[in-house]
Amino acid sequence: MSGSAVHGQHRMACIFFPLWPIQRLVVAEPQLRQRRLVLHHQDSRRGQLVYAASPMALQCGISPGMPLTEARSLARSGRQPDLTFRQADPDLDHQQLRELAVTLHQFSPLIGLEQTDIPSALLLSFKGLSRLFHGESGWIEAVQKWLKAHGYHARIALANSIGAAIALARFSDITSAPQFGNQVFDSLPVSALRIEPTTCDTLLALGISAIGQLRLLPRASLASRFGSQLAKRLDQLDGTAAETICSVKPPDNFSASMPLEYPVTDRQVLCELVQCLVSRTASMLALRGQGALRWEIVLTRLEAPHISIEVCLFSPNIEEAHLRQLIEMHLDQVRIGDAEKYPITSISVKAAEYVRVADRQLELFESEDDTVESACVSMLVNRLAVRLGAAQVVRPRVLADPQPERSVKFLPLTGTRVPKRSQRRTSPTAIPRSLERPLRLLNRHVAIHVELDVAEKPCAAGISGERHCIALAVGPERIESGWWRAPIVRRDYWRVETSDARRLWIFRDLKSGKWFLHGVF
Amino acid sequence: MLPDHGYGRGTLVEFVSSQAGDLSLWLSLHLVAQAMKQHAGCVVLVDPARELFAPALVSIGIPAERTILVHAPTKEKNGRGEVAWHEGYWAINQSLGCKGITAVWGVVPTVDNRWLRRFQLSAELGGAIGVFIRPSTVLNYPTWSDIQWQVFSDPKRDSHQDGWRCRLRLTRARTGTGQELELMVHSQNGELMPAVLAEGSRPALQLEEPLVSSPGTAAAAHRSASKRWWNVA
Numbered sequence: 001m002s003g004s005a006v007h008g009q010h011r012m013a014c015i016f017f018p019l020w021p022i023q024r025l026v027v028a029e030p031q032l033r034q035r036r037l038v039l040h041h042q043d044s045r046r047g048q049l050v051y052a053a054s055p056m057a058l059q060c061g062i063s064p065g066m067p068l069t070e071a072r073s074l075a076r077s078g079r080q081p082d083l084t085f086r087q088a089d090p091d092l093d094h095q096q097l098r099e100l101a102v103t104l105h106q107f108s109p110l111i112g113l114e115q116t117d118i119p120s121a122l123l124l125s126f127k128g129l130s131r132l133f134h135g136e137s138g139w140i141e142a143v144q145k146w147l148k149a150h151g152y153h154a155r156i157a158l159a160n161s162i163g164a165a166i167a168l169a170r171f172s173d174i175t176s177a178p179q180f181g182n183q184v185f186d187s188l189p190v191s192a193l194r195i196e197p198t199t200c201d202t203l204l205a206l207g208i209s210a211i212g213q214l215r216l217l218p219r220a221s222l223a224s225r226f227g228s229q230l231a232k233r234l235d236q237l238d239g240t241a242a243e244t245i246c247s248v249k250p251p252d253n254f255s256a257s258m259p260l261e262y263p264v265t266d267r268q269v270l271c272e273l274v275q276c277l278v279s280r281t282a283s284m285l286a287l288r289g290q291g292a293l294r295w296e297i298v299l300t301r302l303e304a305p306h307i308s309i310e311v312c313l314f315s316p317n318i319e320e321a322h323l324r325q326l327i328e329m330h331l332d333q334v335r336i337g338d339a340e341k342y343p344i345t346s347i348s349v350k351a352a353e354y355v356r357v358a359d360r361q362l363e364l365f366e367s368e369d370d371t372v373e374s375a376c377v378s379m380l381v382n383r384l385a386v387r388l389g390a391a392q393v394v395r396p397r398v399l400a401d402p403q404p405e406r407s408v409k410f411l412p413l414t415g416t417r418v419p420k421r422s423q424r425r426t427s428p429t430a431i432p433r434s435l436e437r438p439l440r441l442l443n444r445h446v447a448i449h450v451e452l453d454v455a456e457k458p459c460a461a462g463i464s465g466e467r468h469c470i471a472l473a474v475g476p477e478r479i480e481s482g483w484w485r486a487p488i489v490r491r492d493y494w495r496v497e498t499s500d501a502r503r504l505w506i507f508r509d510l511k512s513g514k515w516f517l518h519g520v521f
Numbered sequence: 522m523l524p525d526h527g528y529g530r531g532t533l534v535e536f537v538s539s540q541a542g543d544l545s546l547w548l549s550l551h552l553v554a555q556a557m558k559q560h561a562g563c564v565v566l567v568d569p570a571r572e573l574f575a576p577a578l579v580s581i582g583i584p585a586e587r588t589i590l591v592h593a594p595t596k597e598k599n600g601r602g603e604v605a606w607h608e609g610y611w612a613i614n615q616s617l618g619c620k621g622i623t624a625v626w627g628v629v630p631t632v633d634n635r636w637l638r639r640f641q642l643s644a645e646l647g648g649a650i651g652v653f654i655r656p657s658t659v660l661n662y663p664t665w666s667d668i669q670w671q672v673f674s675d676p677k678r679d680s681h682q683d684g685w686r687c688r689l690r691l692t693r694a695r696t697g698t699g700q701e702l703e704l705m706v707h708s709q710n711g712e713l714m715p716a717v718l719a720e721g722s723r724p725a726l727q728l729e730e731p732l733v734s735s736p737g738t739a740a741a742a743h744r745s746a747s748k749r750w751w752n753v754a
Contacts, residue, residue, distance in 0.1 A: 373621030377563055377589075380619040384591055384612055392592040396575035396585045409752040413589065435685070435708050439546050439581075441574035474708075501674030502542035503685060519574065520542045521685075 011126040011136070013108070014165035015143065016155045017097075020120035021052045021088055024096045027151040032084065036060060039088040043240060049086035079473045090118060095254050097122070100152075101248040103287045107143050111243040116194075119171060123162055123245050136176050161239035167192035167211075182238055186212025193233040216335055250288055255350035256281045263302055263343030270299070270344060271331050275324050277349040282323070291316020294353035294415040297327075299334075304342035307334055312390040312415030314381035316357045322379050329386045353415060355384070385414040403481050403489055404441055404518065435495070438505040438519030445516035448506065458494055461506065463517060468498040479507075493518070529550070531644045533637075533651040533666040535629075537659060544687040546673040547581070547706060549652045550608040551713060553624045554582035556650050560623040562587075565616035565649075567627035569593030569609040581711060591616075600690065610636050617651050618643035629653040660692060669693035684708045 017023055021039055026032050043049045048068035062071050062083070075083040090367060094113075101111050101122050110125035127138065133139035140156050147154050157168035159177035168174050171192040177184055185192070188211050190203050203226070208214055214222075214234070222231045235241035256277045264270050274297055285292055295311040309330050311323075387392045394410035401407045440442040449462035457473045475494035490510040497503050505519035528534060534552065538545035553564055564587060566573060571592050579585055581682040610632060616625040617640055625644075629636075644651050653666070660671065673688040684705040691700045705714055 021560055331683060373562060375621075376619050377621040380565075380615060380622070381589065383615055384589075388591065388608055388612065389594055392594055394590050394592070396578070396588060396590055398576050398579055398585055404574070404576075410590065435547075435706065437574060437577040437580065439550060439574055439577045440572045441577075443570075443572060497685065498542075500540070501687075503544065504542055521544065521547060 011158050011160065012162050012165045013124040013126050013139075014114075014121050014162070014169040015104075015124065015147075015170035016121040016157075016166070017152060018120070018155065019052055019054065021090070021093045022054050022098065023152060024093055025086065026054075030151065030337075031494075035084045036062075036082055037084050037086065038062055038071055039086050040071075041088040041090070045281065057083060077356045090154050094119065098248050099287050102250045103289065104143070104146075105250055106289055107139070107146070110245060110247050112247045115244075115246065121166060123165070125245065126158055134389055140175055161236060163194070163233060163236035164239065166194065167237060179389045185237060186210060188217065189216060193237060194228065195230055196227075199230055202226065251284070253350065254281050254290075254292070254354065255348065256284075257346060257348035259346045262345065262469060263345050265343045267331060270347075271328055273347055274327055274331070274349065277347060278323060278327065279320060281349055281351055282320070285351055286357075289356055290351075291357040292351035292354045292356045294351070296350045296352045297330075298348045298350075299344045300346040300348075301342040302345050309334060310352075310390075310415075312382075312385055312412070313378075314385070314414050315378045316355050322382065326382055326386045329383070333387075367408070381413050385412075390414045402479050404437070404479070435521065438503075438521045441505075441521040442518055442520070445507075445518050448515050450506065450508070450515040450516050458496055458506065458515075461498065461504075461517075468502065470496045470501065471499045472497040478509075495521075528650055528668070530648040530650060530667065533641055533644055533653070533671040535653050535655050535664060535666045535693075537655050537657055537669060537671040539657050539671070539673055542684060543672050543674040544706065545654055548670075548672060548687070548689075548704075548713075549654055550578065550583065551581055551683060552650075552652055553626050556624045557583060557587065562621045562623035563589055565589045565591060565625045566610070566622055567591045567593075567609045567612050567616070567625065569604040569606060569628070589616075589635075601640060606630070606632075612642050613653075614639050616647075617649050618647040619649070620647055621653075622649040624650045624652060626652045627654075629655055631656075631658075634663065634665070641665040641667075658728075664693060666693060667695070679731070684714075689723075 006049060022037055025039070025487060027035065035054070037054040038057050039051040039053070040048050041051040046067065050064050050066040050068060050071050052064055053062040060083070061074060068085075071083065072085070089301060097113055097119055101113060104111055104122065104124070108124040108126065108129060110127075112123050113119040114121040114123055126136070129139055130136065133142055136158050143156055144154070155169045157165050157172070157177070158176055159165040159168055164182075165178055167188055168177055171188050172184075174184060190211060191200050192211065193214075203209070203214070208217075211234075214230075218401070219231060219234070222234070232241055236243050258273060258277055260273075264273065278295060278297075282292065293313050293316055295313075297309040297311065299307040299309070301307065311330055313324055313326075341474040381393055390412045393413050395413055397409045397411055399407050399409055446463070450458045451460040453459040457475075458470050459473075460470055461468050473496045475495050476492035477494075479489070479491050479493055481489040489509075492510060493505060493507040495503070496506055503521035504517055505521065506515060506517050508515050534549075536545040536549045553566075557564055564583060566578075566583075566588060568590060570592050571594060573590065575585060575588075575590075578588065591609070591612045593612070595604055609627060610629070613625055613627045613629070614636070616622050640651055651666075655670070669692045671690045671692045673690065684707040686703060686705045689702045690705065691702075703715065706712070707714065
């Protein structure tokens, strides 16, 4: 976490989540959405108190700070029989808000939590984003849409300073404060200034309830009468005093590890633990809108070398069940050895390669069936790569090289990023005509003996000790490698058809004068 | 000649090769290319020996960007690398059962009949057309494939013909077996066409009777048969 001072020269945004502890729980457990939810916590002096309540529970008379026994008695009395009670977890609330901030980096490069004991709002810098989102309204719309899609309800406001943005988001329905003038804040209550409750009570007792009334008082006397915080907050609201966003930065690498108190010897247990770590890391990636293309799993053994497993994927869009199947297939192939003798003492999982998972839009004329089919193909490629090895499942790429052995490159389909559209352009390759090149190119040339006729054309060939008369010979086609490449290749290729109708691709090496069989049609 | 006048989805087709270079490789991959023209999915080419030549594949109409090439790992045996064929069969079986795959091609030299049964069930499930090259030794054994062609090299050549000829015999199909067909691959454009001999010689092509059931002229039947020949229904 690092601090970035903001002086109000550029627009700031605040995303306020009303009843954040309730929202966080409802997003995690959607079945609670229609329940009257009450969160409680332990107070050192007053015992169990109501910490927060859902809007439906609030309507039933439950209020924060109410003793839990009173809330339970309401439920028992039969007036509110369906109240659901849960233990509050402020630490988890804070952590979840941080994780949400990490996810929202897609909307702003600088994002942090509001600086209170129990934060329920995020602060974002809007600097330089106007063009990307077609103005402030476009940005607010995009953020609202994303939050709504993920089950959150938030109020968003943009203003010239952090304090102003927080005040608007929490206490006003205005989403965007004007660039000039502070009149919009005059009607807001003094509590919008984030001052101590005691100061707020004092102001209310003096009949000062709105910020506009406070502005009428001499600024110099505010500090002596109400403390320095009030004047500072007013300056922060106006943007004349600096305020810091403690930005939340996304993690640099996505990994998880688990030291095992009791060494594991059972393969099934091992698989469960690995899956658990992978799921945890995958959820970290998902929060940032990323998906893994390559997983590295390291199993540390007692008094034995560690075992490294690499799981490569065709695409980052992957179901958990499928990922589990791939990991099981990998672990089945790994020789763990004598599990009793060399038990596994720790497991670590790392997403070694990851890419952004875009919410893929259906293309023109593409049906949902096509999407299902492409997902099936992804899963097939993953399965093939796991069982046979990533290097065995490839896509051929034809290169503009005249030498046949060098005219193809095999690209592994899994564990690699899809090149950007601009990088996909390759030099134009001359596609040979059909029957110009053999469909089967031998991995190694086979030395043959060739007899020539008077026209210096092949008329017979001895292959594997058998003589074949050549009925038809088409050629020669001269193929030479560049002078810069050593050793230089100079060959004369012939397409021949033997008298017993074998179609072969043979060549004479011009350096040695020897003949070779190179391909079969 | 063929059931449904073409190759339906989920069909297994075998080309039984008599010898290397007899055009069975070309014919089988040409069928894959035709299937790809009609369906948008990918093709899986299971090539354990790593000998398929990609420029030639592209030239007959199998685009590289829609091709998934599967090589089988080699295992050291007696100091030599041996291809793990069973891994190739597993890959064929998995690919046949996958929706989104248009065709699966593979060399299946010797295989347990249970594998072929699995291929058949997977192809019915996934809808891909399976195209296999098999050695002539399999002719003596039963097969689960829907259609089996035996490919003969035809050494006869006419001086005016510019192409490579081959003869096919249908050795397994629902509609009957034993019928033969002579084809020629044009060397200039790579088109597959019925072989036509010089004027006055006996026509080697016998398409009309086995392929066309409805009445019509021989020429029309000839044309329609050549169009339908590689049609993937």
